Amino acid sequence: MPCEGCMEGDNKSTEATVEFILLGFSELLCLRVLLFLIFLIVHLVTLLGNVMIFMAVVMEPSRPPMLFFLCQLSVIELCCTLVVVPKALLSLIVVDGSTISFVGCAAQMHLFVALGGAECFLLVAMSYDRYVAICQPLHYAAVMSEGLCLRLAVACCLGGFAVALGLTVAIFRLPFCQSHRINHFFCDVPAVLHLACTQSYTRELPLLAACVLLLLLPFILILTSYVCIAAALLHITSSTGRGKAFSTCISHLAITLLHYGCATFMYIRPKSSYSPARDKMVSLVYTNITPLLYPLIYSLRNKEIRGVLRKMLRRNKIAQLN
Numbered sequence: 001m002p003c004e005g006c007m008e009g010d011n012k013s014t015e016a017t018v019e020f021i022l023l024g025f026s027e028l029l030c031l032r033v034l035l036f037l038i039f040l041i042v043h044l045v046t047l048l049g050n051v052m053i054f055m056a057v058v059m060e061p062s063r064p065p066m067l068f069f070l071c072q073l074s075v076i077e078l079c080c081t082l083v084v085v086p087k088a089l090l091s092l093i094v095v096d097g098s099t100i101s102f103v104g105c106a107a108q109m110h111l112f113v114a115l116g117g118a119e120c121f122l123l124v125a126m127s128y129d130r131y132v133a134i135c136q137p138l139h140y141a142a143v144m145s146e147g148l149c150l151r152l153a154v155a156c157c158l159g160g161f162a163v164a165l166g167l168t169v170a171i172f173r174l175p176f177c178q179s180h181r182i183n184h185f186f187c188d189v190p191a192v193l194h195l196a197c198t199q200s201y202t203r204e205l206p207l208l209a210a211c212v213l214l215l216l217l218p219f220i221l222i223l224t225s226y227v228c229i230a231a232a233l234l235h236i237t238s239s240t241g242r243g244k245a246f247s248t249c250i251s252h253l254a255i256t257l258l259h260y261g262c263a264t265f266m267y268i269r270p271k272s273s274y275s276p277a278r279d280k281m282v283s284l285v286y287t288n289i290t291p292l293l294y295p296l297i298y299s300l301r302n303k304e305i306r307g308v309l310r311k312m313l314r315r316n317k318i319a320q321l322n
Contacts, residue, residue, distance in 0.1 A: 018102040018176075020192075024091025024185040025280070036092040042288050043085045049295030050074040050081075060311070065144040069126045070298060072153050073119065073255075077291040080115045083108060084287045088185040102172070105187040110168040113189065116263065117160030117214040123256050124218045125152040127225040130249050135232045163213050170206035171196075183276035186287070189267065190279055211268050219260055226253075251298050258293065262286040 025035060057063060057071040087108070091098045100108065132143050171189065174196040184191035189207060229249065236242045266282055 018180065019099045020102070020105050020180045020182050020187065022087065022091050022098050022100055022185060022187070023181055023183050024088060024098065032092050036089060039085065039089055039092065039288065042292055043081060043089070046081055046288070046292045046295075047078065049292065050078045053295050053298065054078070056311070065129050065149045066126065068146075068149050068153070069122060069129065072156070073122055073126075073294065076115050076119050076122065077294055080112065080119075080287065081291050083111045083115065084186045088287075091185050100187065105182075105192065106168055106172045109171070109187045109189060109192065110164050112164075112186065113167055113210070113214075114157075114160045114164035117163050117210075118156045119160075119259060120214045120218040120263075121156035121159050122153075123252070123259065124221045124225075125149075125156060126252050127222040127256075128152075130252060131225040131228055133248065134229050134245050160214070163210050167206050167210040184280055184283065186283075188279070188283055191276070194276075207267065215260065215263055215268065222256060254297050255294055258290050262290065 025032070051074075054071055054074045057067050057074075060067065063071075087098060087100065129144055133140050136143060167189070171192060174193075176195050177197045180195065182191050182195065193204070193207065226249070233242050233245055236245065262282055262285060266279065266286065
């Protein structure tokens with residue numbers, strides 16, 4: 001049953017004038033300065049880590065497929081933090097919350113979902129790379145060609161963009177109540193959906209469809225790849241060889257669990273279970289901590305990345321000496 005004071009269903013007459021207020025962490029007035037400093041430091045370290053990996057891979061003349069995908073992952077994480085974190089930092093400075101326009105909120109949601117979706121598809125491509133490397137090592141170079149890697153990268157971006165566009169349009173065509181106070185630090189899907197003046201579960205169908213396309217389907221494909229990898233590892237008689245083969249998958253597995261764990265908790269649940277405080281904490285981890293952990297996980301666990309970073313630092317030292 002619609003609530004009182006709802007806008008027109010398509011919001012056409014309000015797009016130019018409506019502004020949302022991002023409350024952020026307004027309930028933590030005494031911790032504003034501390035939170036701002038922590039967020040700013042984490043944001044800068046995240047940018048530095050991902051830029052270092054991106055530059056190291058770009059400067060490497062011979063790039064195997066996994067490095068190519070890691071470069072794309074770093075670009076996605078850079079863009080994702082730039083879409084969300086600056087507005088979150090602003091919400092900590094402004095006492096009554098920061099404002100964002102109707103179109104700006106829609107754009108932020110679309111970019112965030114598109115980047116997250118592209119990352120989901122990219123994790124599938126990376127799992128396929130590991131599958132070919134372990135299950136078909138003799139054909140690895142022929143199968144994972146530069147052309148295939150490029151097509152997979154483009155498909156990941158286009159797939160995420162298309163699904164995010166459909167979801168964003170469906171959500172912002174809903175009627176919104178008079179309250180435009182979003183109890184979050186960015187225009188996240190559950191927080192905006194909570195403002196919709198409707199009790200019908202059919203309004204959540206676009207979110208459900210997006211979850212199936214961006215979360216469930218990629219997760220099934222990743223799981224299938226690792227089932228095949230596990231079966232192949234069982235046929236390796238040497239425990240040393242089995243350990244070396246599995247070690248190449250640990251970084252990807254860790255990032256997959258982080259990404260899907262947070263995303264599943266945030267989006268795969270009914271609107272009635274929405275909890276602003278809990279959602280903000282999970283989103284805080286998802287948008288600030290995981291992008292910081294990704295470069296650390298890959299720089300510590302991936303020998304190729306460590307080698308590329310050492311080469312880059314060596315080049316910089318030689319340049320400074322010259």
